[in-house]
Amino acid sequence: AEGRRKRLMGEPANDGGLPVIFLMGPTASGKTELAVSLASRLPLEIVSVDSALVYRGMDIGTAKPGPDVLARAPHRLLDLRDPAEAYSVAEFRADALAEIAAIHAAGRIPLLVGGTMLYFRALRDGLAEMPGADPAVRAEILELAATEGWPAVHRRLQEVDPETAARLRPTDSQRLQRALEVFELSGRGLSDWWRDQHDAGPLPYPLLQVGLVPGDRAMLHARIARRFEAMLDCGFEAEVRLLHGRADLHPGLPSVRAVGYRQMWAYLDGETGFDEMRQRALAATRQLAKRQLTWLRGWPGLLELDPEGADLHDRAFKIISDFIEPRP
Numbered sequence: 001a002e003g004r005r006k007r008l009m010g011e012p013a014n015d016g017g018l019p020v021i022f023l024m025g026p027t028a029s030g031k032t033e034l035a036v037s038l039a040s041r042l043p044l045e046i047v048s049v050d051s052a053l054v055y056r057g058m059d060i061g062t063a064k065p066g067p068d069v070l071a072r073a074p075h076r077l078l079d080l081r082d083p084a085e086a087y088s089v090a091e092f093r094a095d096a097l098a099e100i101a102a103i104h105a106a107g108r109i110p111l112l113v114g115g116t117m118l119y120f121r122a123l124r125d126g127l128a129e130m131p132g133a134d135p136a137v138r139a140e141i142l143e144l145a146a147t148e149g150w151p152a153v154h155r156r157l158q159e160v161d162p163e164t165a166a167r168l169r170p171t172d173s174q175r176l177q178r179a180l181e182v183f184e185l186s187g188r189g190l191s192d193w194w195r196d197q198h199d200a201g202p203l204p205y206p207l208l209q210v211g212l213v214p215g216d217r218a219m220l221h222a223r224i225a226r227r228f229e230a231m232l233d234c235g236f237e238a239e240v241r242l243l244h245g246r247a248d249l250h251p252g253l254p255s256v257r258a259v260g261y262r263q264m265w266a267y268l269d270g271e272t273g274f275d276e277m278r279q280r281a282l283a284a285t286r287q288l289a290k291r292q293l294t295w296l297r298g299w300p301g302l303l304e305l306d307p308e309g310a311d312l313h314d315r316a317f318k319i320i321s322d323f324i325e326p327r328p
Helices: 002-009 031-041 067-072 089-105 117-125 135-148 150-160 162-167 173-186 190-199 217-233 236-244 261-268 274-297 312-324
Strands: 020-024 044-049 109-114 207-212 303-305
Touching: 020 031, 020 044, 020 117, 020 312, 031 044, 031 067, 031 109, 031 312, 044 089, 044 117, 089 109, 089 117, 109 117, 117 274, 135 150, 135 173, 150 162, 150 173, 162 190, 173 190, 207 312, 217 236, 217 274, 236 261, 261 274, 303 312
Parallel strands: 020 109, 020 207, 044 109, 207 303
Antiparallel strands: none
């Protein structure tokens, strides 16, 4: 196992037996297509690493693999939660570790595929035991946001945890809420908790990390636009209308805040027109891809592949097969 890592990444690895493979990339970069191709040629089992694919009934707008794809290449960690429920990073890590153990027990190799970089980092490095949610503290933060706006929450976070505040936008309500909640409950910033996490259980397996990193941002934007138009043609509006009609769902939930869904929700609420909804959804998806690429640019040990490369599938196959069964 150590030899595999040294050859591919110039780093030693834990000798933890069967390996784990990460396949990361921005939205619409072709991760699913590549993963399915690899699973058809190698002894791999796909595990989803996506914070939106965990929700049932959110299929079109998340580009969830369809029944035909899942019949050929089953994906684990899909459809775990109702959209009214939350799903935490810690829950993902526990679920992913359980799936990895089950796949290894069957003598196969986990291929973890997705674009939720925070999930990948938590799985790779471990999680500090930071405080859980507190309804009273959360209510105070939401009241501040309601009366003064989320920029006021961001300013408060800058005062107590400037490092985390520098990473978050003043409109990133979900993460601002959680970061300030952690400080109010513990007296420590989220950045401090993350620094401590290296002592909280890194992934104990040989690890290959592959990233789809486009060389041409315009090509990625074009793929994003084509995919969103295809979603609209496949009934994305009708899908969100079903969710919108539920009395227990609202824009404050993580599921509804997913890119594309929150813009369609605002359209169904009458806040925007259809064309404006489309443009906002595309802009939000491009921003998501930009954040994902920012994560990838600073990701240690990443082996980058261009998703527009003509030989992408063959190159990925060779890299992974050499890692699994290195040649002498």
